[in-house]
Amino acid sequence: MGFRHASEKRYVHATLNLPLGEHLDDTTFLALSKAYMEYMGYGEQPYMVVRHHDTEHEHVHIVSSTIREDCTQINLSFDYRRSMAAQKYLEKEFGLSPSPNMKTVRELPKLETPQLNPQDGNGVRYYMQDILNNTLQKHKVRSFEELGKLLEKYHIQLKVVERSGRVGVAYGIATREGYRSRFIGGYTVHPQFSGPKLQQLFERNQQSALLPMVKKRLEKQVRTTYKLFRTLRPEHLPDILGAHQKLDCRLNYSDQGQVIDFTIHDKSGYVLRSDEIASDLGIHENPEFFQTEHTQMYMDSRQLEMEIQRCLRESFQKTYRDLRYKPLFSEHILKTPLDVLVREMMKSERFLFLKKYLHTDNRTLWKVIASHYYPFSEKLYTSAINNEKEQLQKKADLIQRARDQLFIYAPDQREVLGALVQSLGVRYNEGTLTYVNSKLHQVPIDLGNNLLQTSANPTTPPSFTRESEKLLEGLLHGKSAKEIKPGPTALFLPMVFPKLYNAMAPTFRERFDTLALQAYHRYAERMQASFEKSPKDYIAFFNARGFYFEEQGGKLRIGSMYSKHSVTIALSTKMQDYLLSFPELPNAMTTQPLILNHIIAKGQDNLKSLWMGHLMERGLYKQAAYSYVLEGVLPNLPSELVEHHMANGFKEALVAAATERDRQAQARILRAGWNALDTLMGPTSYKEEEAYNGFKDELTDYSKYKGSWFSM
Numbered sequence: 001m002g003f004r005h006a007s008e009k010r011y012v013h014a015t016l017n018l019p020l021g022e023h024l025d026d027t028t029f030l031a032l033s034k035a036y037m038e039y040m041g042y043g044e045q046p047y048m049v050v051r052h053h054d055t056e057h058e059h060v061h062i063v064s065s066t067i068r069e070d071c072t073q074i075n076l077s078f079d080y081r082r083s084m085a086a087q088k089y090l091e092k093e094f095g096l097s098p099s100p101n102m103k104t105v106r107e108l109p110k111l112e113t114p115q116l117n118p119q120d121g122n123g124v125r126y127y128m129q130d131i132l133n134n135t136l137q138k139h140k141v142r143s144f145e146e147l148g149k150l151l152e153k154y155h156i157q158l159k160v161v162e163r164s165g166r167v168g169v170a171y172g173i174a175t176r177e178g179y180r181s182r183f184i185g186g187y188t189v190h191p192q193f194s195g196p197k198l199q200q201l202f203e204r205n206q207q208s209a210l211l212p213m214v215k216k217r218l219e220k221q222v223r224t225t226y227k228l229f230r231t232l233r234p235e236h237l238p239d240i241l242g243a244h245q246k247l248d249c250r251l252n253y254s255d256q257g258q259v260i261d262f263t264i265h266d267k268s269g270y271v272l273r274s275d276e277i278a279s280d281l282g283i284h285e286n287p288e289f290f291q292t293e294h295t296q297m298y299m300d301s302r303q304l305e306m307e308i309q310r311c312l313r314e315s316f317q318k319t320y321r322d323l324r325y326k327p328l329f330s331e332h333i334l335k336t337p338l339d340v341l342v343r344e345m346m347k348s349e350r351f352l353f354l355k356k357y358l359h360t361d362n363r364t365l366w367k368v369i370a371s372h373y374y375p376f377s378e379k380l381y382t383s384a385i386n387n388e389k390e391q392l393q394k395k396a397d398l399i400q401r402a403r404d405q406l407f408i409y410a411p412d413q414r415e416v417l418g419a420l421v422q423s424l425g426v427r428y429n430e431g432t433l434t435y436v437n438s439k440l441h442q443v444p445i446d447l448g449n450n451l452l453q454t455s456a457n458p459t460t461p462p463s464f465t466r467e468s469e470k471l472l473e474g475l476l477h478g479k480s481a482k483e484i485k486p487g488p489t490a491l492f493l494p495m496v497f498p499k500l501y502n503a504m505a506p507t508f509r510e511r512f513d514t515l516a517l518q519a520y521h522r523y524a525e526r527m528q529a530s531f532e533k534s535p536k537d538y539i540a541f542f543n544a545r546g547f548y549f550e551e552q553g554g555k556l557r558i559g560s561m562y563s564k565h566s567v568t569i570a571l572s573t574k575m576q577d578y579l580l581s582f583p584e585l586p587n588a589m590t591t592q593p594l595i596l597n598h599i600i601a602k603g604q605d606n607l608k609s610l611w612m613g614h615l616m617e618r619g620l621y622k623q624a625a626y627s628y629v630l631e632g633v634l635p636n637l638p639s640e641l642v643e644h645h646m647a648n649g650f651k652e653a654l655v656a657a658a659t660e661r662d663r664q665a666q667a668r669i670l671r672a673g674w675n676a677l678d679t680l681m682g683p684t685s686y687k688e689e690e691a692y693n694g695f696k697d698e699l700t701d702y703s704k705y706k707g708s709w710f711s712m
Contacts, residue, residue, distance in 0.1 A: 075581035
């Protein structure tokens with residue numbers, strides 16, 4: 001009783017719904033409910049399970065208390081996340097259809113007759129609840145009038161009555177077949193749908209700071225579209241705004257069937273008329289623009305020029321991304337002809353939209369594009385050149401600062417500097433610094449002679465180079481993690497550039513290990529969240545990755561077996577409370593050495609095994625499969641996640657990689673056999689005979705005459 005005011009969440013009410021059309025008997029459904037409560041931490045609590053049959057989905061209600069017998073409260077942190085993980089596990093265990101991995105928006109019936117029983121008042125009320133709840137979640141409604149219009153397509157009528165300064169609301173149903181229900185008071189439908197409650201909701205939506213920003217954005221989008229056209233038929237406006245600006249535009253009609261205005265249903269949830277966005281955007285306010293029989297784009301408009309330039313830019317970038325071996329972007333701009341860009345532009349929705357409303361032939365369209373191509377490509381080339389020069393100079397400055405500060409303890413300065421140069425995607429030669437893939441730009445820099453540089457690894461992703469530069473820059477300037485914003489790949493930099501990071505001064509390396517651990521920990525939390533059913537899973541999943549937890553000063557911290565220095569980072573306050581509330585935490589902590597020693601015994605205590613799991617989590621199954629098949633690398637990943645990826649496509653990738661390996665091995669055997677047979681049979685052509693003839697003399701060597709025949 002002394003803790004009764006500690007939290008308002010003193011009870012839990014959960015519903016477990018089976019997929020539509022699937023059935024479990026009472027005994028099995030009760031076993032499923034017990035397992036769910038165990039995973040959610042309520043296994044020792046008193047609870048009751050009640051089965052209902054009032055919907056098409058078979059389901060049970062579970063009610064329990066969050067207060068234990070000793071008056072302490074069960075930790076409710078991450079309850080939604082744990083519920084989703086328990087759901088996935090129980091679906092497999094009890095043979096139920098899997099639920100979708102992503103949230104889906106349920107489509108409500110549109111312009112259809114509701115299946116109602118006139119004698120069943122509750123059926124009408126439940127239907128109203130369902131429609132009202134979804135409508136108010138999807139839209140930021142600001143008035144009863146707006147709500148009434150949104151409910152019309154679901155055949156729900158809204159009646160508002162004001163008495164003594166208090167607003168009351170009632171809902172009724174009218175279908176096309178003539179059925180009418182009685183009007184039901186808003187409070188009866190649900191307390192949240194009463195007049196006063198809705199008024200409070202409307203005021204919050206009206207006073208939201210988001211509304212002015214939404215209006216400003218929509219005004220800019222609509223005006224940008226207007227600038228493209230000389231004239232525009234009102235009936236074409238929804239398609240045009242949808243294709244050009246991805247806006248959901250609805251036309252408003254008069255009683256005579258004429259278009260009088262338009263309304264935007266924005267992605268933010270607001271529904272805004274044209275006059276609410278801006279006073280001069282409406283159809284009546286622009287008669288010369290809208291009152292016409294033709295929709296014609298303005299060929300010489302500045303906006304069209306900007307749109308074509310944007311298409312050209314996107315085509316340059318797309319063709320550059322598709323290159324396997326990339327030169328500098330400036331070199332790509334010079335080498336890419338217009339016809340290649342046009343073929344790429346023809347695939348984009350933006351260009352197809354312009355082509356549709358320009359109403360011109362291909363020859364004229366080509367001339368329009370060509371007229372914009374040459375000045376724009378020159379401008380883009382100049383911008384790329386300046387950016388490349390600036391970036392190369394920045395890399396040179398970074399190398400000089402790093403040489404003087406980061407690697408003062410390096411045993412072989414030449415080798416470490418060579419690794420540093422390589423990690424930044426540049427090359428050093430005779431006092432100049434150039435890009436690895438081009439000598440177009442050169443920056444003078446003195447790094448000494450005989451700098452030991454290895455050839456660039458063609459399989460190294462460019463993301464490692466960008467991540468390395470970002471982290472080295474941040475370490476040298478003492479930036480915080482928020483300023484550096486390291487990604488999860490930072491943890492793998494010592495695997496890609498081992499000589500560089502192993503030679504880093506201890507203070508900088510310790511700082512690097514901390515930053516990299518923080519970034520990867522945040523990433524791993526997100527990736528495994530949907531599989532965690534309890535704090536036990538959270539700890540076990542990180543242990544399987546090669547991470548451990550330890551308690552310092554009453555706080556839990558996480559460390560990594562991959563770090564050169566034994567650094568640990570603190571967990572968030574909410575996660576601290578969540579894990580410390582776990583009664584079996586001491587047992588989970590004592591089993592950590594067994595898990596980590598098992599990883600070491602299997603030879604997986606290296607970043608390559610963790611990288612294998614990282615590839616699988618990123619969906620790069622082909623690369624991960626080749627690492628497994630050709631190099632025998634095993635992933636450091638929880639078994640639940642491995643099973644998920646095996647079922648999600650990794651198994652097929654393994655089969656394809658093994659088949660390719662066997663095919664290549666067979667080809668090598670055939671090639672070796674052919675070469676052996678060919679050697680035994682001897683040469684078959686003059687050129688091959690020349691290759692094997694080591695006893696030529698002046699009388700028999702006719703090759704020196706190179707085809708100039710002579711006669712005796």
